[in-house]
Amino acid sequence: MIEDRALCTLEKPGGAKSPIGLFIAPLVRLRRLALLTLTLLSACQLLQAGGRTMFGTVRDRHRGTPITSAGIQIFDRSGILLTTTTTNAQGQWQVSIPVVGITDQGELPRTFSLEQNYPNPFNPSTKIPFTVVKSGNVRITVYNILGQLVDAKEYDLQAGSYAVDWKATGSAGVLFYSVEMGGERLTKKMVQLDRGNSTGLGNLSVMSSHVNYNLSPEFATDSCRIIASSFVYEPDTLTVAFVDSARGDFMLESVHDRALVIDLHNDVMEVILRTNYAYQLADRHTTDHTDIPRYRDGGVDGQIFSIWISPTTYSSSTYFSTAMKFLDTLKAQANRNKNDMGLVVRADSVDSLSRQKKIAGIVVVEGGHCIEDRLENLLAFYAAGVRVMTITWNNSTSWAVSAQDSRADNVGLSEFGKQVIRTMDSLGMIIDISHVGRKSVDDILATSKNPIIASHSGAYALRNHYRNLTDTQIRAIAQRGGVIGVVFYPPFLVSSGQARLDNVIQHIDYIKNLVGNADCISLGSDFDGIEVTPTGLENVTKFPAITEALLQRGYTRQDVRKILGENFMRVFRTVCK
Numbered sequence: 255m256i257e258d259r260a261l262c263t264l265e266k267p268g269g270a271k272s273p274i275g276l277f278i279a280p281l282v283r284l285r286r287l288a289l290l291t292l293t294l295l296s297a298c299q300l301l302q303a304g305g306r307t308m309f310g311t312v313r314d315r316h317r318g319t320p321i322t323s324a325g326i327q328i329f330d331r332s333g334i335l336l337t338t339t340t341t342n343a344q345g346q347w348q349v350s351i352p353v354v355g356i357t358d359q360g361e362l363p364r365t366f367s368l369e370q371n372y373p374n375p376f377n378p379s380t381k382i383p384f385t386v387v388k389s390g391n392v393r394i395t396v397y398n399i400l401g402q403l404v405d406a407k408e409y410d411l412q413a414g415s416y417a418v419d420w421k422a423t424g425s426a427g428v429l430f431y432s433v434e435m436g437g438e439r440l441t442k443k444m445v446q447l448d449r450g451n452s453t454g455l456g457n458l459s460v461m462s463s464h465v466n467y468n469l470s471p472e473f474a475t476d477s478c479r480i481i482a483s484s485f486v487y488e489p490d491t492l493t494v495a496f497v498d499s500a501r502g503d504f505m506l507e508s509v510h511d512r513a514l515v516i517d518l519h520n521d522v523m524e525v526i527l528r529t530n531y532a533y534q535l536a537d538r539h540t541t542d543h544t545d546i547p548r549y550r551d552g553g554v555d556g557q558i559f560s561i562w563i564s565p566t567t568y569s570s571s572t573y574f575s576t577a578m579k580f581l582d583t584l585k586a587q588a589n590r591n592k593n594d595m596g597l598v599v600r601a602d603s604v605d606s607l608s609r610q611k612k613i614a615g616i617v618v619v620e621g622g623h624c625i626e627d628r629l630e631n632l633l634a635f636y637a638a639g640v641r642v643m644t645i646t647w648n649n650s651t652s653w654a655v656s657a658q659d660s661r662a663d664n665v666g667l668s669e670f671g672k673q674v675i676r677t678m679d680s681l682g683m684i685i686d687i688s689h690v691g692r693k694s695v696d697d698i699l700a701t702s703k704n705p706i707i708a709s710h711s712g713a714y715a716l717r718n719h720y721r722n723l724t725d726t727q728i729r730a731i732a733q734r735g736g737v738i739g740v741v742f743y744p745p746f747l748v749s750s751g752q753a754r755l756d757n758v759i760q761h762i763d764y765i766k767n768l769v770g771n772a773d774c775i776s777l778g779s780d781f782d783g784i785e786v787t788p789t790g791l792e793n794v795t796k797f798p799a800i801t802e803a804l805l806q807r808g809y810t811r812q813d814v815r816k817i818l819g820e821n822f823m824r825v826f827r828t829v830c831k
């Protein structure tokens with residue numbers, strides 16, 4: 255490497271003759287020429303312009319897959335941005351830190367600093383921020399990659415921090431902006447995505463008249479900080495020491511993988527029972543929606559598993575015993591896969607299982623008919639580990655009216671129904687009102703003191719289906735601190751035709767806009783309880799697509815984490831003590 259570097263430096267002064275060119279004539283043996291050319295090329299690429307070379311890879315922490323177009327920012331020890339780059343299709347990046355190129359003098363100015371205006375330069379208008387530590391004349395120039403002047407302005411300034419507006423002018427591409435003061439000059443790069451004929455350099459604004467910015471007295475040669483970031487990933491920072499080259503390999507965790515992801519409704523139990531246990535959660539399937547390997551792909555940490563007893567298939571006197579039998583089957587599944595999952599009755603168990611990379615299962619009995627009008631059956635469900643009950647399925651009970659019932663708007667809970675609600679409150683059992691009629695929901699809200707959930711429903715204002723929630727219901731659930739698991743079932747999302755992932759996002763958006771925040775929103779897929787799925791949400795592997803869509807829609811990472819799981823965890827923690 256030492257010899258190669260000596261050859262490369264030939265290239266530097268003015269680029270009179272390429273170092274490769276110098277060696278071509280004396281060489282007769284082609285094979286040797288080819289080898290030497292290759293060596294020269296790679297070495298010269300690395301040490302271009304006398305810079306220090308930094309390179310590395312950015313990969314997905316859980317999958318090991320390369321992350322394309324990840325942003326790399328490299329800062330010196332004092333926090334000044336030296337350069338930026340992005341990863342290629344293989345997730346690789348490489349930069350030569352232009353020690354010479356970044357300033358004309360080969361060292362950073364002592365009288366001012368120039369901040370990189372990343373990521374703003376991608377917009378048609380941006381600001382160029384800089385700081386001067388003494389008063390004097392400051393000249394700002396912008397020129398293109400050919401070195402042609404695009405715009406220039408001068409200012410007489412006191413010490414302080416400033417920002418100059420830049421409004422796109424000239425052609426699209428890389429532009430350089432320089433700040434000069436007292437014979438010192440500093441240049442940085444910006445990218446103008448579109449050509450523009452706007453005003454170029456414009457107003458100067460004073461950001462601060464206090465200079466507390468610690469200017470770098472000299473270029474920090476011993477270490478630097480590399481930040482890797484990407485849209486759907488959490489950023490990561492590495493500090494590396496380097497002399498001539500340094501390597502920075504990143505394993506970024508996506509926003510989705512970092513978040514606790516809990517889905518509020520799944521019917522895979524039905525698939526297991528329908529196939530007479532041929533369908534096992536442990537195996538990866540190409541049919542149906544749910545299994546452990548696919549949960550892993552989907553980054554799912556928690557699932558409410560439904561115990562649903564068809565009120566028509568089974569006779570009413572066997573609802574409870576059948577539900578208990580189904581619960582045993584679910585427990586057997588969890589037990590058989592205890593390295594991958596566990597059933598939980600408390601919120602902190604979700605956290606601890608998640609730390610062990612296991613999926614937390616929460617059990618819901620979907621339909622109050624399963625208690626067969628007896629409070630002791632409700633108590634037995636609780637004792638067996640059930641922590642959620644959907645008050646009705648599509649069938650009404652003697653004590654609660656379902657949303658599908660023609661009496662739904664007028665008839666609500668009976669006195670026994672209210673007793674069920676109060677018992678659930680006192681036990682610490684979450685009340686689920688998906689499938690429940692409007693008057694019954696009103697009665698539940700008036701009777702319960704706890705936050706309640708609608709585990710798998712949409713917004714009625716977007717799709718007027720009886721299974722969806724009215725604005726009043728959404729507001730009431732939100733006000734109580736409850737959550738709505740937005741359902742993926744196409745007929746609840748759109749009135750006709752195939753639904754897409756975007757339609758789920760529309761329902762989320764609607765609820766967020768109605769309530770004014772995202773605190774009552776969760777996901778309630780209803781996977782394996784639905785015969786069709788939206789395009790883009792075909793099975794449990796697709797949950798990351800929701801995260802990506804929400805981020806693209808401008809949801810904050812905090813709101814995304816709430817929707818993915820934190821909102822439900824709040825309810826779980828509050829109700830199930």
Ligand SMILES: [Zn+2]
Binds near residue numbers: 620689710783
């Ligand atoms: Zn359902």
